[in-house]
Amino acid sequence: MTVFLLLYLCIDATHTDCQMVRADSWSGPTAYEQCTDLVPGLTETLTAPNRKRHRFVCEIQGDGAKPEEHKALPAFIHQSFRM
Template structure:
């Protein structure tokens, strides 16, 4: 199993416009646990404002290479005037 630690860089706290960046990866039976162990320290290192905007996520990969994970994901948004 391969696990990627992804950083979601978002423009605001709504997290509707985020760029996803892979920051680290682990392989093996304990990969997910290793990733989860890294998240609290990295989150704590962010400023309070950035903790509201950005987040770290552990993502288990089975077949997709990191290039596919790194592509920004577009979210349909509706705007009212």
Template sequence: MKVFLLLYLCADASRTDCQVFPAQHWIGDTAYEQCLDAVPGLTKALTATNRQRHKFVCEIQTDAAKPVEEVARPRFIHQSFRM
């Protein structure tokens, strides 16, 4: 199992306008528990204002869905064209 710790950076406390950033990941049978153990300390490290706006979320990755940084990007193929 692969688990990602996602950081939701939000513009305000309503958390309606957020950007998601992968912060960490774990692999293995205890991956989810390891992620959950990390969240309280990271949340406590935020300032009081930021605790209301931002949040950490543990997400289990399935084989069908891959996080943004793991999606294969098309390779640039150099081609030469002559006229």
């Protein structure tokens, strides 16, 4: 199993306009636990206003079974506008 640590950089707290940045990754049977152990400390390093807007998420890649506590995020729609 491979797990990616993703940082969602969002314009506001509604999380409707976010940019995803891959921050790290792990492979192996304990990959998800390694990722989730890191998230609280990283979240704490954000400033209070940024904690409301940005978030760290561990996402499992591949066909393996997902841990019970893993919740799927709503799909973000990326739109591009030209003027």
